[in-house]
Amino acid sequence: MQILGIESSCDETGVALVETTGSDMPRLLSHALYSQIEMHQAYGGVVPELASRDHIRRVLPLTRQVLAEAGGTLADIDVVAYTRGPGLAGALLVGSGVACALAASLGKPVLGVHHLEGHLLSPFLSADPPEFPFIALLVSGGHTQLMRVDGVGRYELLGETIDDAAGEAFDKSAKLMGLPYPGGPGLSRLAEQGNPTAYKLPRPLLHSGDLDFSFAGLKTAVLTQSQKIGPAAHTEGAPERADLAASTQAAIVEVLVKKSMTALKTSGMKRLVVAGGVGANRELRAQLNAACAKAKVRVHYPELHLCTDNGAMIAMAAAMRLQSGVQKAQAHYSFDVKPRWPLHELG
Template identity: 75%
Template sequence: MATAPWYRGVAVRPYTCGMRVLGIESSCDETGVAVVEAAPHGVPRLLGAALHSQVAMHQDYGGVVPELASRDHIRRVLPLTEAALAQAGLTLSDIDGIAYTRGPGLAGALLVGAGVACAMSAALGVPTLGVHHLEGHVLSPFLSADPPAFPFVALLVSGGHTQLMRVEGVGRYTLLGETIDDAAGEAFDKSAKVLGLGYPGGPALARLAEQGDATAFALPRPLLHSGDLDFSFAGLKTAVLTQARKLGAGLAARQADLAASTQAAIVDVLVHKAVAALRATGLRRLVVAGGVGANRALRQRLDQACVRHGWRVHYPEPALCTDNGAMIALAAAMRWQVGAWPPGGDGLAFDVLPRWPLEAVALDATGTG
C-alpha cells in the first residue's frame, strides 16, 4: 500500500478508487447535508441528502435574521447529518472527506458549518475543504438526469448574485457579466414586497404571475440593449413601486397582472443576455443554476431560445436549485477528480469568507490554485 499523504497533521489514505464526500451547507437560511460519491472519472452521484428551510422562522420578520439563522443551523446540522447518512446507508466511518460552505454568506451561519466540518475532519482523520457557494451552484446540474459537459456558459441566478460565466472546467471560470446593483432574485423579492406578498417573495410572485397578463404594464428592461453582458434590476423595482402607487386602492384587483409583468421583464433580460453570451463565446451549451433557475417562465423561454438556435440548456433538478448540501459535496468531489483536493490546507484552523469572489477559487493548468 502506498504511503498516505500527510494532510492537516493527520495521515489519510490515498483515494485511488473513489471518494465519498459529506457536504454541509449553512450560508444563509437553509441547512443542508448530503453525501456524494465520486469515482476518478465520470459524473459523481448523490447517495443521500437532507435539508431544512428556515422560511417559517423568518416570515414574521420579513427577511433573514442572521443570529436566528445561526442558532437554527446549530440545532439542525447534526440531525440532518444522521438523516443524510441513513438515506445513503452509510455511517461516518464510511466518509472519505468533508466539505463545507466557506463563503459567501452570513458570517455566523457559515461558521456553524465550518466548525462542524472541521471538528468531524479532526475526529475522523479525513480531509476537509471549504467550498465556494457559487461554485456549488454552477456545478449542481452535474447531479441532474441530464448533466452538461464542459465547456459551457453559466447563467447564475442565486439570491444576491446574477452572473454570466464562461466555464471551461472545474475551477476554470471567466466572468462575462454581472449585476451592477440588484440581482434578479432581489428584484423578485423586493417587487413581491411592494405587492404585499410577504416572505419569501420571489416564489410567491412567480405563482401569482401565472394568473396575470404579462403585457398589462409596460415595465422597463434595464440594460437590455446595453451591448454588454451586465445586468441591472434596481430600476425595475422602482418602476414596480411607482406603478403600485399609481394603482392605489386598485392594486388588489391588478396584483396578478403587475406580478406577471414584473416576471416577464426579469425573464426578458435574463434570456436576452444569456443568448448574447452564447453568441459572443461561440459556445453551444448553457447551464442555469441558482434559486431563480427553478422559475418555470424562465425555463420555458430559455428552452424555446435554445431550440431555436440549436443549443443545449441544462438545469439542476428543482430541489437542487435552492441552497443544499449536495452541491457543496459535489463541488469538492469534482475538485478531487481533477487532483485539486487533497492534499493542501492550513492545518486544523479554518476560516469563512462572507465576501468571496468566485475568481478567487480558480485553478491553473496544473489543477492547483
C-alpha cells in the same frame, strides 16, 4: 471515496453524501435539507442571528439522517466539505466549525467550497448533466452573473449585476405587492394569473451592448406603478395585482434571456447551464428553452429540488474539484470564512 457536504450559508441547512468511483461522474447517495423560511416569515426576511442559531440545532441531526439513509456510518466518510463563502458570516461559521470539528474527530481531511461553484456544478447531479465548456447563467439570491466555464475551477466572468440581482428584484417587488417572504416564488405563482403586457416596465441594460445586469431601477418602477394602481396592487385576488406580478416577471425574464443568448452568440458556445434559485422559475425555463431550441443550443438545469441552497451541490463541487485534481483536501482544521468571495477569483 465518500464526501460529506455541509451547506449553511444563509437560511437553509443542507447535508449530503456523494460518492466518487474512479473517473466516473460522482453520484449522490443521500441528502437532507431543512429550510428556515417559516421562522423568518415573521420578520419579512432573513435574520442572520436567528439563522446561525438554527443551523446549530439542525446540522448534526441532518448528518445522522443522511448517513442512515445511505446505510453508512461516520467511519465511511473520507472527506468533509463545507461552504466557506460567500454568505452570512455567522451562518458560514456554524457549518465550517462543525465540518472541521467532525473531520478532526475522524482524522479525515476537510475542503472549503465556494457556494456559487456549488450552484454552478449542481446540474451535474441531474439526469442530463452538461459537458464542458459552457456558458453559465448564475441566478442565486444576491448574485446574477454570466460566466464562461471551461472546466472545474476555470471560470471567466462575462457580466454581473451592478446593483440588485434578479432574485432580489423578485423578492423586493413581491414585498411591494404585499406578498409574504420569500416573495420570489409567490410572485411567480401570482404571475401565472396575470397579463405580462399589462404594465410597461423597464428592461434595465437590455440594450447596453455588454453582459452586465441592473435591476434596482425595475424595483423602483414597480413601486411607482403600484402607487398608481392603488390598493388593488396589494389586494389578494385583484386582477391588477396579478398583472403587475406578470409584468414584473416578464421584465426580469426578458433581460436574463437576452443577455444569456448574447453571451452564447459572442462566445460561439452551444451549451448553456442555468443554476441558482431563480433557475427554478417556470417562465424563465420556458423562454430559455424556446430561445435555445431556435439557436440550436443545449440548455441544462439542476433538478428542481436542487435549485435552492443544499448540501448536495457542496458535496458535488468538492468531489469534482478533488477528482479533477484542481484542489486537495487538507488535514488542517483551523478555518476562516469568506462572506464576500468572487467566483471568478477561484482557482
